[in-house]
Amino acid sequence: MRWRRLSRRLIYAMSQKIRRCWPIVISLFFLVSGLWIMASGLGVVDFLYEEDFTDFKWCDVNVKDQVQRELNGGLPASEYLVNDMENIKMFSDPLRCQEARNDTLLIIVKTGADRIERRNAYRATLSRIKSRAGWNIQTVFVMGHHGNNINTLIEENKKYMDMIIGDFRDHYYNNSYKLIYAMKTAMNFCSEVPFLLSLDDDYIINIDNVIRYVSGRVKDEKLYAGWRMYGEPYRYRFNKFGLTLKEYPYNLFPPFITGGMVFWSPLAVKEFYTAMKYCKMHKFDDVWMGILAYLLDYHPQSLPEANVHRSKDIKTPSLDGKLGEHGYSASEIADYLRYLNSNTSQPTDLRTDARNN
Structure with missing residues (x-):
């Protein structure tokens, strides 16, 4: 008891x-x-559920094989098409190059729909450079719209005839659309696909160094080059660069070229353009291009001369030995590009001849 x-x-x-x-x-x-x-909810613990990059899969088709098949005259794999590259809508006429026997460098500036001051800064400087060292050089702009400013953009293009106005909302996370329109323009720009340089609209470049660089490349080279990055996704939702597991489930990115300044050879333009048809977009355009490069077995080439950091310790930048820098305002672009790139010629009309349509 x-x-x-x-x-x-x-x-x-x-x-x-x-x-x-x-x-x-x-x-x-x-x-x-x-x-x-x-x-x-903030993504802080998402890293616990990431998939290993060794299991990477982004498309439902072997992109490299399909691209080679199409470029050799084969038919598209229509059942795997994701992006309708052939029928994208534009609010501008297609742009065409001036046919010439010289090599062509097409510079496409990714710009915001409302950033006319920046476009005008390039028009007053970079767009006036039509040739250097035997190269034809043409500068155009690609953008989306804000819905209520389409007519304003159309009127601007009637004046300058240098704009690619895509049918999408102009937003930071829609820059991949700008690359779709840029690649399509490059594919159809000349009788032969040109070398392509894409720029953000805060860049200044040394055109002589740029021409010197592309002159040392060949058209059928697998060239995808610029400031190379390696990294892993940010999982914090409050960060501008944050990604959910649904948007990107893997723990690493393939190596990629930062989107501000990127060089493509004519072969790369063809292969990336074709690959875009079969691969879903990523909201960061440079990461998307890195994904395509990985699937196409490209090795992004690092160019120290394409430094992404602006020289802040001097009032007037010197691009000796550099290809370009970013972080410049519209007024600085106008002043510095004029200073850095003399011996310009007058711009010409890029409007498509109605007889060629």
């Missing part, structure tokens, strides 16, 4: 302790649960 009384007292004492601690236990449970839910 004595052990029964002791056991009852022990059980009673434990129940009293549990009763006194129960509110604390409940509070801790809800606190931990709340913190976990908040952390999950």
Whole structure:
């Protein structure tokens, strides 16, 4: 009987302790649960669920094989098409180059729909450079729209005839659309596909160094070059560069060229353009190009001369030995490009001749 009384007292004492601690236990449970839910919502714990890059898969077809098949005259794999590259809508006429026997460098500036000051800065400087060292050089602009400014953009293009106005909302996360329109323009620009240089609209470049660089390349080279990056996705949702697991489930990015300044050879233009048909877009255009490069077995070439960092310690930049820098305002672009690139000629009309349509 004595052990029964002791056991009852022990059980009673434990129940009293549990009763006194129960509110604390409940509070801790809800606190931990709340913190976990908040952390999950912010993406803080997403890294726990990432897939290893060794399992990388982005398209439903062997992109490299399909691209080679098409470039050798084969038919598209219509059942795997993701992006309808042939029927994209534009609010501008297709642009064409001036036919010539010289090599052509097409410079396409990715610009915001409302950034006319920057476009005009390039028009007053870079667009006036039509030839250097036997190369034809033409500068055009690619953008989306904001819905309410389409007519304004159309009127601007009637004046300058140098714009690719795509049918998409102009937004930072839609820059991949700009590359679709840029690649399509490059594919159809000349009788032969040109070398392509894409720029963000805060870049200044040394055109002589650029021409010197592309002159040392060949048309059928697998050239995808610029400032090369390696990295892993940000999982914090409040970050501008944050990605959900649905948007990108892997723990690493393939190596890619930062989107501000990128060189493509004519062969690369053809292969990337064709690959775009079969691969879903990524909201970061440079990461998307890195994905395509990985699937096409390209090795992004790093160019130290394409430094992404602006020289802030001097008032007037010197691009001796450099291809370009970014981080410049519209007024700086106008001043510095004029200073860096003399011996310009007058711009010419890029409007498509109606007889060629």
